[in-house]
Amino acid sequence: MALLCVRQPPQRLRSSLQHACFARNSICTSSLVPAVGQPARLVFSAHDSIFGQPLWRPQSRSARRCSWAAQAAWGDDIEWKKAKISESTLAATGIQKVILDIGSGADSHTKPGQFVQVKVDGGKPGFYAIASPPDSNNQGVIELLVKNQGETAEALCSKSSGAEVEASPVMGKGFQVDKAPADKFPTVVIFATGTGISPIRSLIEADTLDVKHRKDVRLYYGTFSDDKTAYLDQVPSWEAQGISVKHVYSDNGQGYVQDAFEKDGLTDGSQACAVLVGQKEMCMAVTDLLVSKGVDKDKILLNF
Incomplete structure (x- = not known):
């Protein structure tokens, strides 16, 4: 295990840490993610990953104190594209089925178990596993199940057919x-x-x-x-x-x-x-x- 200390994290890094905690489901707790300008302390394994992406990598093995850089593949490095909601219907009580047209972003949907990130009106991204199978015809349409709970999910569930959101390319290793x-x-x-x-x-x-x-x-x-x-x-x-x-x-x-x-x-x-x-x-x-x-x-x- 390793201890990561981040001094005075900017807002975007704080956001990435919060999403890391959520996606990993308690790799750290919310109390460990500080307010802007305060130190962050995270305990993690060097082999920890989120959806197949490494959380951190050492910049120099020879350094007396190992310096770690965030791998924000789920954050600032994403090429966000506009996506259109083709359909949004109730799948069950408190759960919305959202059909999303992400166009060419679906090219990398090759295995069941992969996911996308979605942002609504410039808000925080949410992580959503894809419920539809990979489409060999590459129509660019995917299906999501969204539990109507939390800021991003509630915003997404409130959108009707024809609304535009932002989506990442399809990500993750899927089921091996x-x-x-x-x-x-x-x-x-x-x-x-x-x-x-x-x-x-x-x-x-x-x-x-x-x-x-x-x-x-x-x-x-x-x-x-x-x-x-x-x-x-x-x-x-x-x-x-x-x-x-x-x-x-x-x-x-x-x-x-x-x-x-x-x-x-x-x-x-x-x-x-x-x-x-x-x-x-x-x-x-x-x-x-x-x-x-x-x-x-x-x-x-x-x-x-």
């Missing part, structure tokens, strides 16, 4: 499914909570998992209730592809996705891989459970 080929890993367990279903929908619709050549593919989908569950109407088509979808509703005492998985069990963890998207606590609990059942940690796939 090639690590777990179907002939060696016949079992895939997928975990998603809330709007974490976005990149999972992309993964399913793109058929990147090659479901028909696997024996056991399960999706544990955790939400509060069915009215707060996006893509509920698409579940039958996913099941028709051979995916066993297990809904876990926390409002009726079903617990969490890890609880449902533990009840079902796993026959042979050495021949299983997993895909995780959701809250940090869920991902940590599921990871521990998978590893205890013999799943190789390298075969637990995240999209960042």
Whole structure:
């Protein structure tokens, strides 16, 4: 681990640090991000990254005190382009489905699990996983699920069809499914909570998992209730592809996705891989459970 001290950070660096905290889901806490003009103290690993991008890099290994430079690939270095909202409709209670035309910015959408950043009226950027599969015809249109909570999300959800926003190119490494080929890993367990279903929908619709050549593919989908569950109407088509979808509703005492998985069990963890998207606590609990059942940690796939 390393300690980063930033003296008198400018507003743009402070903003980047805040977005780093949000995207990593508590790589640091908000209390560690200071007001402008105050020192910042962050504890992190030199290998930490956000969506596949390194947070920091050493400028000189030989220096007595290691000097670190921020990798603001998600901030000031982005080439922002105008994007148009083609459609904005309610996907579930408190969740908006936004169809966004980002034009040539979609060129780099090659894998499920990638994301874009969106700014509304010059405000702070928000990070949104892409829910639509990569488009081989490159029409430049992507689908997002936006939880109507927080400054940027609320501003985005308030916009109607035809409104313009700013969007980054498609970013991130996506799910590295090639690590777990179907002939060696016949079992895939997928975990998603809330709007974490976005990149999972992309993964399913793109058929990147090659479901028909696997024996056991399960999706544990955790939400509060069915009215707060996006893509509920698409579940039958996913099941028709051979995916066993297990809904876990926390409002009726079903617990969490890890609880449902533990009840079902796993026959042979050495021949299983997993895909995780959701809250940090869920991902940590599921990871521990998978590893205890013999799943190789390298075969637990995240999209960042």
